[in-house]
Amino acid sequence: MHQSAYTPAMALLEMATFAGIGLIAGLIGGLLGIGGSTVFIPAASLIIAPDQQIYQAAAMILNVFVSGTATLTHHRAGAIDFRLVRKIVPAATLFVLLGVAASNRLDANILERFFGGLLLLLAATEAYRIWWNGKLRRAATPNNSTTAEGNAGPPKTSLPILTGIGSVMGFMGGLLGIGGGTIAVPGLRFAARLPLRNSIAIAAAVTVPMAVIGAIYKNLTLSDLSGPDGASLSATQSIGIALTIVPTAILGSWIGARLVHQLPLMAIRICFITLLLVAGFRMLDPFAI
Numbered sequence: 001m002h003q004s005a006y007t008p009a010m011a012l013l014e015m016a017t018f019a020g021i022g023l024i025a026g027l028i029g030g031l032l033g034i035g036g037s038t039v040f041i042p043a044a045s046l047i048i049a050p051d052q053q054i055y056q057a058a059a060m061i062l063n064v065f066v067s068g069t070a071t072l073t074h075h076r077a078g079a080i081d082f083r084l085v086r087k088i089v090p091a092a093t094l095f096v097l098l099g100v101a102a103s104n105r106l107d108a109n110i111l112e113r114f115f116g117g118l119l120l121l122l123a124a125t126e127a128y129r130i131w132w133n134g135k136l137r138r139a140a141t142p143n144n145s146t147t148a149e150g151n152a153g154p155p156k157t158s159l160p161i162l163t164g165i166g167s168v169m170g171f172m173g174g175l176l177g178i179g180g181g182t183i184a185v186p187g188l189r190f191a192a193r194l195p196l197r198n199s200i201a202i203a204a205a206v207t208v209p210m211a212v213i214g215a216i217y218k219n220l221t222l223s224d225l226s227g228p229d230g231a232s233l234s235a236t237q238s239i240g241i242a243l244t245i246v247p248t249a250i251l252g253s254w255i256g257a258r259l260v261h262q263l264p265l266m267a268i269r270i271c272f273i274t275l276l277l278v279a280g281f282r283m284l285d286p287f288a289i
Contacts, residue, residue, distance in 0.1 A: 024043065051228060099174020125186065174217075177214075219239065
């Protein structure tokens with residue numbers, strides 16, 4: 001995939017493919033409120049070639065720009081409680097370093113299977129959310145103590161709870177190269193009992209410093225790792241991919257955020273679940289499908 005024998009035409013085709021994947025990743029991320037790396041890593045592995053370590057390094061750079069853009073938007077809307085952000089950031093930034101260190105010690109095939117398992121978990125979670133939201137709408141009454149978002153009771157934002165959420169989001173972000181929202185949003189909703197809108201905003205704000213530190217550490221240590229063909233890896237490769245995918249991912253996210261109110265969201269979510277299932281099983285078993 002990254003061999004010097006590539007002709008300029010092949011290199012140009014690969015760049016165009018990465019740019020297209022970035023556009024799709026941003027579009028789905030904008031439609032469903034998930035990080036672009038959750039789509040980019042499996043899509044690049046399936047469409048181009050498996051190269052988990054390089055893709056994770058590039059995805060961490062992508063996460064910086066995507067989460068930074070989202071944080072500005074949420075801040076302007078007044079949705080970020082920075083008191084909670086300050087409680088989560090220390091654990092998230094520490095554990096992202098531990099996650100990157102763990103990913104550097106694991107074989108790329110093992111990381112790919114971890115990621116496949118995460119995709120299947122996300123598919124199950126998304127299906128559960130569809131079912132749960134429908135149940136809440138049917139059961140909603142004026143005297144019901146459960147809110148429309150499913151948060152029963154007052155928020156629980158003690159330091160131990162928020163530190164635990166930050167630790168898990170940081171470690172998984174460093175281990176798999178994913179954005180913090182994949183882990184933090186469910187944690188903030190159900191463990192801290194925060195509304196969905198605030199959970200998404202806080203997760204984006206925490207992801208910015210976490211992704212910066214994780215991206216720097218991952219890319220600085222790439223030279224100690226080897227690719228699928230046994231060749232040494234380089235930050236030049238991941239940065240080149242990131243420069244290709246970041247602009248199209250941001251464009252896709254902008255388009256997706258505007259299409260949310262125009263397209264049948266249920267059909268989109270069902271297609272997304274199908275995509276997660278196919279990619280998840282494929283990454284768990286390279287010989288399947």
